[in-house]
Amino acid sequence: EVVLTQSPGTLSLSPGERATLSCRASQSISSSYFAWHQQKPGQAPRLLIYGASSRATGIPDRFSGSGSGTDFTLTISRLEPEDFAVYYCQQYGSSPYTFGQGTKLEIK
Amino acid sequence: EVQLLESGGGLVQPGGSLRLSCAASGFTFSSYAMSWVRQAPGKGLECVSTISSTGVNTHYADSVKGRFTISRDNSKNTLYLQMNSLRAEDTAVYFCAKVGLKSYFDYWGQGTLVTVSS
Numbered sequence: 127e128v129v130l131t132q133s134p135g136t137l138s139l140s141p142g143e144r145a146t147l148s149c150r151a152s153q154s155i156s157s158s159y160f161a162w163h164q165q166k167p168g169q170a171p172r173l174l175i176y177g178a179s180s181r182a183t184g185i186p187d188r189f190s191g192s193g194s195g196t197d198f199t200l201t202i203s204r205l206e207p208e209d210f211a212v213y214y215c216q217q218y219g220s221s222p223y224t225f226g227q228g229t230k231l232e233i234k
Numbered sequence: 235e236v237q238l239l240e241s242g243g244g245l246v247q248p249g250g251s252l253r254l255s256c257a258a259s260g261f262t263f264s265s266y267a268m269s270w271v272r273q274a275p276g277k278g279l280e281c282v283s284t285i286s287s288t289g290v291n292t293h294y295a296d297s298v299k300g301r302f303t304i305s306r307d308n309s310k311n312t313l314y315l316q317m318n319s320l321r322a323e324d325t326a327v328y329f330c331a332k333v334g335l336k337s338y339f340d341y342w343g344q345g346t347l348v349t350v351s352s
Contacts, residue, residue: 182340
């Protein structure tokens with residue numbers, strides 16, 4: 127099973143700042159099978175990024191993904207108030223599909 | 235518009251059973267794999283089970299193997315999760331998710347809460 131470890135656990139930033147979230151895999155995975163999801167309290171997750179760097183439909187271009195092998199990054203260029211949420215990375219290249227434990231992005 | 239609506243959650247005693255349903259609309263249900271993902275209170279996400287578009291192929295997390303059964307009825311655009319021998323650690327919100335053609339989870343339902351307690 128591929129274990130995904132996200133860092134930091136909590137990130138405190140202000141609106142307008144840049145956010146960088148990391149996800150490290152226990153073994154190399156194809157970037158074609160890596161995603162990021164956003165979840166707000168009481169809501170379902172929402173797909174942000176798939177294939178490591180492709181934005182899902184309707185996702186603003188301030189969200190970008192990068193990485194390969196075992197290290198992947200989600201960057202939010204300028205934080206908007208609605209971006210404060212929990213972010214999960216996910217690999218879907220090998221079964222079982224697994225998620226990271228999440229990074230909580232909170233308002234400083 | 236893609237919509238996924240889960241139902242069937244509730245309070246059940248340890249050792250009991252429950253069947254979850256996920257009604258899908260807004261896309262050709264029979265063309266896509268589907269998954270169940272759960273989230274224990276205050277915890278992260280765990281992919282519990284996945285089923286292929288035809289229903290022939292299924293996969294389960296080790297934590298539920300032998301106790302849960304995923305199925306689908308493409309004529310009714312509905313996904314199911316039969317949960318038997320439920321344990322306290324199965325307590326979670328259960329989401330159904332549509333699996334896109336390149337295998338990523340592109341749409342999620344709002345979830346249904348399952349509570350296993352005496």
